[in-house]
Amino acid sequence: MPDLFMECGATSAKDLIAAQQADGLPRTDPSMAGVDADAIVAFLNDVEAAGLDLHAFMLHRNGRVVAEGWRWPYRPDRPRNLHSVVKSFTACAIGLALEEGLFKLDDKVVSFFPELIVEPDQGWLTEMSIEDLLTMRVGHASETSGAEWRSLNTSWIAEFFKIRLAQEPGTAFMYTSAASYMLSAILSRATGVTLHEYLKPRIFEPMGIEGESWDIGPDGINPGGNGLIARTADLLKLGVLHAQNGIWEGKRLLPESWVAAATTAHGEPAKYGYHWWTRPDGTYSAIGKFVQMTTVFPLHGATLAVTGAIKGSAKLFPYIDRYFPAAFRDQIRDDIEDGAAADARLKARLAEWQSPDAPAPWKEPYERAGALTDGARAPGQTERFLMHPNAQGVSELQFEFVDETCVFRLIDAHGEHVIAAGFGRWLESRANMPGSDLHHGYQLDNSPVVARACWLDNTRLQMTWIFAETAFRDTVICEFSGKTITFKREVNINGGELRHEDITGSLADSLAS
Template sequence: MPQPITADQPAAHDLPRGLPSSVGIDGFEVAAFLEAVQQAGLELHGVMLERDGLLVVDAWRWPYDSLTPRVTHSITKSFTACAIGLAIDEGLLRLDDPLAKFFPQAATGATDPRAAQITVEHLLTMRTGHGGNTSGSIWRGIDGSWVEEFFRIPLTSAPGTDFVYTSAASYMLSAVLTQVAGVTLHDYLKPRLLEPLGFEAQHWDISPEGISPGGNGLTARPVDVLKLAMLHRDGGRWNGEQVLPQAWVEAATRAQGGEGSRYGYHWWTDRPANGYSAVGVFGQMAAVIPGERATLAVFGAMEKSAQVTPFIDRHLSAALCGEQAGAAGDERLREVLQRFAEEQPLRSLARPTKPLPARMSFALEANPYGIETLNLLQAGERLVMEWVEATGSERIEAGIDHWVAGTSSLPGAQLHHGYALRDAPVVATARWVAADRLELEWVYPRSAFRDRVYLSFAGERVCLERSVNINSGIRAWEPLHGMSTHNPTRHV
């Protein structure tokens, strides 16, 4: 279980730690931030706050932490911007280079001839001329060339005019980088940025063309995401080395594209107040507040990432002006952090009508998910659920009235923003909520997702309902219905 920072606590990573009061941060206001977010009903998984090189807040709900790699979603875009800045500095490309220069054949198939006018800078500033967002969840369903698909997207305005946020632009930046450098985005950044900053255990998705998506698909440790913010706060310097050109950092983090712009080169320049940020869907954020020499990282499962911004502006901005709070503020924050990090037990509310058999098997009616059979296996205080499809089977293990850690490859990309979670770490529990109704909860610590499943038993029949806490698409499956295939007599 994560623990509050103490002055003598050894660092679990390479960022020095300290107490908030040691760098003039008001622990009362940080505590108020955590409580206000909770009272607003927002699902906050963790927050990190750093100032002057000291990590002073590293607060995580169970079972999340700052060292477990996590899907960053569109925070990936700001890493892509780093690669483009480095490539420009190395003379591999220019801001005014047109896309058609790198993909002449694909450009000939463009739906709109104006697509030939799209430049690298248009991609960076999200001014491609497209009328809407092509999100990562859409890209992940395309088996063919994503580059060719980009040129098929209709244009509703001239490139360089209207701002329309789209992950398609970021994919093309990654494609351009791979074209000029001959390596993937990850392999290009590894010696230039990731290794100098001490990144560990990151994973990058790859498109069918062998290109990193650019707009999403990076799984990284939250502490490493915070380092990206620190690098930009310090003008591209890390441990005395100029990792990113300072001129690029300044350009990337100020509004580009004309009057009223709130976006730089793949950085948001309007949030938080007096700062800028890399933002991912469902409440992922790495932010810089330059005037306060501070950076922060926030991770959660929220409808809109902007929902947390008012609480940052109200409480964390005030916390940065808390020179007088002292040890009392540190102690107050310690108390709140202790409650914030506590494991949340789920206990049964009823007893089953009769004990579950050691094994139950149900033939499911035809369903959109291709699941043919549901098997339930109970051994002691653990329950294994197995789903059988035509192509094989997958299972997940849950503790009855307690949590069990494991991995899962159960299907469900429709509920998870298009991501197929393969061998995904998961903690799972089960409890009886009625005499004939079993509730299961599956928490995926490397993502924003938390699934809830209900099994309702009626004689020889079962009904399975599955939903998710957050998603860009559907939040629940259609119920699955099945009939027992045998009537076992042995019970446990």
């Protein structure tokens, strides 16, 4: 087995604490910050009972992290694809650029791209302003998802100007990542640096946001609406910065007036601010696909950050509303004994999260199956299957069974892609496995994958691939029938199709090693 694969077990308490403290945020027990730990336990239990796949959460109140948890194999030090939460980081950059006098809210978008010609029947384009981009009132008839543009190798700026306007800019809300991309493009035109480079010294470094990465589009521009990978703590820090009206550790990072404007609704019915979602109760949120989210409770000095694999924030908000802000009860401080007992119950509940053996519906095949099934492929056996022509471009599949491990290789025009899945254990490696159409358009290059295998019966091999920096978890079933194979692959969540068409192949050879 290649040396690059390692077993992925539970994170030790010592390592978990070290990873948590690396974000630089001070911490205290929930009861000491006036937070009911039992309410947090009830929140987690109800979310789990509803079948919602919450991966991590952090709760901050009155200057300190008061509760946090990561469900295995997610960890505090693993960065995460934040999806559209990025839009609210982009808004920070626009607010700073306005403060620096680089442009104004009413500046026209076309003025930054004089090389592009506006067609006569696109006259409304000349009226579109920076503020229209911020409020998602650009006149588009439908949303442009980041997944639609990620496959393009041509200019995304030019692509934006091709979109026909259905309404006059500034009149009707239509959520679209295309608007956020143009904000990033305008910032780059005005500053000569990328959005990431602009935010790094102004926001990221002062707040201790490190180890992050941001995609670059074909124009040499960071997508302003997606593509940022950062820690759960960094997601929390974005919310806390706004909860503190732009102040971080005594230093002003954002203008107070900008924070107020960005988190105030600019029209009905969407109640959308400047790349922030607002709610009638005064809370506001940065929300990304599959519920990567930070929510601020201004009246309670609190911020909640979550990551998960959930089909829409509307599924999670009822549980947030049920327990927050009700969990913020300052009188808990007056009853230290009861508060400490509740804190201990929460700690025990969160310890369960870090176990690879914690129950989950998708783990059931591994609970039922043994490490190996009589009559299945023998240890030391290697098999190659030449695949019949298919839309995925897969030419060959290889299986090597060694040391209670299935080393799986998929070969296509781009090369060989390898994942090692353990029998009776989880293995972690880095992989470039294709399948962007199952992963919201993202090609996950050099991505950490946690994988396991089991035999469902003598002819069906199942593998689970957890892409640990994302919301995605793939289930692969290989059906062996004589000298043929049927390869099935599906994903837990996606913005598009959830499964590939099955592909088939024939045995090339079988070698004993």
